[in-house]
Amino acid sequence: MRLVFMGSPAFAVPALRALCSAGHEVAAVYCQRPKPAGRGQRVTRCAVHQVADELGLPVRTPQRLRGNTEEEDHLRSLGLDYGVVVAYGLILPAALLHAPRRGCLNIHASLLPRWRGAAPIQAAILAGDSETGITIMQMDAGLDTGPALFAESVPIGPDDTSATLHDRLSEIGGRMILLALSGEWPRTPQPEDGTYAPKLSKVDSVVDWSRPAGEIERRIRAFTPWPGTETILGGEVLKIVTAEIVDAGGEPGVVLDDNFTIACGDRALRLTRIKRAGGATMDGAAFLRGHDVPIGTRLG
Known part of the structure; x- marks a missing residue:
C-alpha cells in the first residue's frame, strides 16, 4: 500500500x-x-518526527489542516491508497479524510464506542474498567465515531498505570494496522451513544482528599506519568507516585499514622512512594522518618 502516516507521540511510533x-x-x-x-525549553521534534527522520521519510508539520488547500493538494498528488492516523493531534477535515483512495484508518486506544476522545487510556483506569484495547476504525467527520473494522481487548490489572497500558497498546496497534491493511474487512457502524475521555491538563493532578480512596488510587495510576498526582504538605508540592488503599478513616486529608496513611472521603490511602519537587522518588515511610509530619497534619 502507498500510505500517508499521521501521528505525533511515542504511542504512534x-x-x-x-x-x-x-x-x-x-x-x-x-x-x-x-x-x-524541558527545563531549557529547547526546540524538540516529536517522537514520530524523530523516527521519520531516522527512516528517511518526508515529514510535513502544518500548523493547521482546516482550510489548508496546500496540504489538500499535496495529499491528492501523492496517489495514496490509505491514510493511517494515530494520535496526530489535529482534526482532519472531510477533504483530507477522502484524499487517499480508500480513506483513513485510525488506531484508537479504547474499545469503541467507549472512551472516544483525547485521553482514552487514562479514562479507562479512572473509571475502574476491567479491560480496554485497540480499535481500528474507518475515520469519518465525527470524533472517533466512524465504523470499526475490528478490536482487540486487554485486561487492566490492579497495578496498571497509563504508562504500562500505553506501551502494551501501542505495540498491539502496530500489529493490528498491518492486519487491517492485509485484506478487506467489514465496516461495522458504531452506536451513536458513547463515552468521552476529555483532554487532560495539569489542573487535573491536584488531589481532592474528600473523594473515596479507591477513586484517588485509580487517579494516581491513571495520571502516571502525566499529569501526575500531587498534594500540598507544609506549603510544598508533594507528588504521589504510588499508594495503597487502607481500611481506616478520619477527616479527609489528615495524616493518620507513621506509615503516611491519609484519610479520604471513604477509607484511606497509604502513600508508598512520593517525590518532592526537584527531589528523588522515595518510600513514603522513609520520608516521614526524615521529616517532621506529626499525626493530625493536614495535606492539601
Whole structure:
C-alpha cells in the first residue's frame, strides 16, 4: 500500500515502524511541529518526527489542516491508497479524510464506542474498567465515531498505570494496522451513544482528599506519568507516585499514622512512594522518618 502516516507521540511510533518493516510505502509523514520542551525549553521534534527522520521519510508539520488547500493538494498528488492516523493531534477535515483512495484508518486506544476522545487510556483506569484495547476504525467527520473494522481487548490489572497500558497498546496497534491493511474487512457502524475521555491538563493532578480512596488510587495510576498526582504538605508540592488503599478513616486529608496513611472521603490511602519537587522518588515511610509530619497534619 502507498500510505500517508499521521501521528505525533511515542504511542504512534510502533505503528510507523511496523508499516515500514512490512514493506508499505509511506509517501509522507504528518506530525506536530517541533516545540520547546524541558527545563531549557529547547526546540524538540516529536517522537514520530524523530523516527521519520531516522527512516528517511518526508515529514510535513502544518500548523493547521482546516482550510489548508496546500496540504489538500499535496495529499491528492501523492496517489495514496490509505491514510493511517494515530494520535496526530489535529482534526482532519472531510477533504483530507477522502484524499487517499480508500480513506483513513485510525488506531484508537479504547474499545469503541467507549472512551472516544483525547485521553482514552487514562479514562479507562479512572473509571475502574476491567479491560480496554485497540480499535481500528474507518475515520469519518465525527470524533472517533466512524465504523470499526475490528478490536482487540486487554485486561487492566490492579497495578496498571497509563504508562504500562500505553506501551502494551501501542505495540498491539502496530500489529493490528498491518492486519487491517492485509485484506478487506467489514465496516461495522458504531452506536451513536458513547463515552468521552476529555483532554487532560495539569489542573487535573491536584488531589481532592474528600473523594473515596479507591477513586484517588485509580487517579494516581491513571495520571502516571502525566499529569501526575500531587498534594500540598507544609506549603510544598508533594507528588504521589504510588499508594495503597487502607481500611481506616478520619477527616479527609489528615495524616493518620507513621506509615503516611491519609484519610479520604471513604477509607484511606497509604502513600508508598512520593517525590518532592526537584527531589528523588522515595518510600513514603522513609520520608516521614526524615521529616517532621506529626499525626493530625493536614495535606492539601
